[in-house]
Amino acid sequence: MISILSIILSITTNLETIATAGSGGFLLIFAAVNLAAVKLRRKVKVNPLISSAGAIMALAAFTILALRMAEENLYALAVMLSLIAASFLFEWTYRWYTGREIGRYVDRKLIEREKNLRNWEEWIPAVVDELRRRYSDSEVYLVGSLARGEAEKAGDVDLLVLTDAVENGEKEGITRDIKKKLELGPQHCLDLHFEKKSLRDEALKRAVSYRRLK
Template identity: 35%
Template sequence: MEDKSKISLKDAISIGIGGMVGGGIFAVLGLSVTLAKGGVPISFFVAGMIALMTAYSYAKLSVAYPDEGGTVRFINEGFGYSVFSGGLNNMLWVSYIIMLSLYSSAFGAYASSLFQITGNVVIDQHIFLSGIIIISTFINYYSIKVVGEVEAFAVIIKLVILLAFVAAGFWGITDNPNFQQLNPENWESPLQLIAGGMVIFVAYEGFELIANSAPDIDKPKINIPRAYYGSVIFVICLYIAIAIVTVGSLDFTSIGKAAEYVLAEAAKPKFGQVGFTIISIAAMISTFSAINATLLGGSRVNHEVAVYNELPTEFTRSLWGKPFGLFIIAILSLVIANSIDLESISTSGSAGFLIIFGIVNYIAFKKAKDVGANKVITLIGFICCFAAFFILTIQQSKNNLEGILTAFLIFTLCFVGEWLFQNHLKNKIDKSVKK
């Protein structure tokens, strides 16, 4: 009999799907098509396979170490408390901030295009993206319950609209002349296809939220693995279907021009302005819910890292009744979203999570005997994550050097900052001992 106080398998899968089908697919689909052209479904498949292998490692670690800290706990279990583990956990925290910037940028792009096309009013997208971060921050400070209600409502709305978009898009798609764009002769090189998948890898990262809920999942040994695999496989199929419909509906030139709101543009050939409006509203609801959830999740990660003395203890304190980190995350997100372009934000987010997921795969490999993991699967996951990271780095260094340098600068600061902080703590302890 199911324990009503626990999270059911259905709800656990919903957490994974809700985490992945947030703002990522709305934000970066156009970018991926620009890189992979007609081979974009292959790009999503490759990225999905890496996510699925990583989900295997997460499932094993979540069962062995159920903790609200999730990834933070896994990293500390794998490497102990050190500058390296602290730097990695700070990277995870910063990656949440980058994701928040990505979602708000997507919200701004869809909101701006919707006003411009339906109301003939030109409003800078930075006004929208800044406004939604501020509004979401107020909501998080006001009530966590409201955040949960927004998320539950948004998951249903975005899935219904996306599934309807896919179903309608496939109807008669082979008669559309743009369907020929999916032929192999329109694919980019294998390296470019992988790079296209890695730039949009952020669209898959949300499954790791299941780890934070692991302590409350009913029948954990059975349901935790099912939740990971079920959510990731469903989203892989959904993303591939969306990619096929998009490339089969619009020519590459149109996709390039509407890269930041391409899903709404892809609805126009079949549904006209009404379709554009519905998808734009769905994107705004989806990214709004993703911003709310990421603010909450990021503040919790921030608090957890500070509890382990890998960030200053000030981050464990409250500000207006909520974690101090919530305010810091909101401020940093406003700065990043308003100063860095969408491709660079996406690159930084994907690079960060590829490194984190590669490390989690390594930890599962290292502790295979303790957690009951298959060493071959975890090793392949580790290799694939870092191979994908290097391919992304090479590709972006040619086309978006600023983006990759931004990512490296941000992540270097995570480790340098942790090293300085740990030295500060050591000196503080030494002075205390001498007294």
């Protein structure tokens, strides 16, 4: 259906009209994406004000585009509205005829990551023990959203590790190595931040909220 409409439009209309109709469609898509982000703000961890502003601006731009088209080219406006209506009609007809709904997409890695975030107190002792085994001089602090008591905003489990035994070039490799040894997986929410012990006060001041783990 959409392919047939595209062929008809390419034969009967000019490129400017098609491009304008496409612009209107994309503006509606942008608005829908931003509205979805507002609805799922706790899941995707976005600022709802920014997403709301994006949706409003996209809808405003679509309205301005439609008004300008109404003034200058009614045919182009009719083409755009017809394409939008045809898209919704095709979607509704397909669902009604087949009885199918849009399948729910499940990101297994994301689900596992969120589970690890919720249950961080269960696996964090093993991480702390491993850090202490490797670096006997280390001090380990919980920092970030969890330390602030804002678990719903947490994207990672942030640990500040104060030790003089780690150089800058080793930090990322250590995190990967610990995840591998403890079988946490590369997508695990553990995030290690290393600092020299001489910078303890400065590091804890930057963290604002922290909790000594060991």
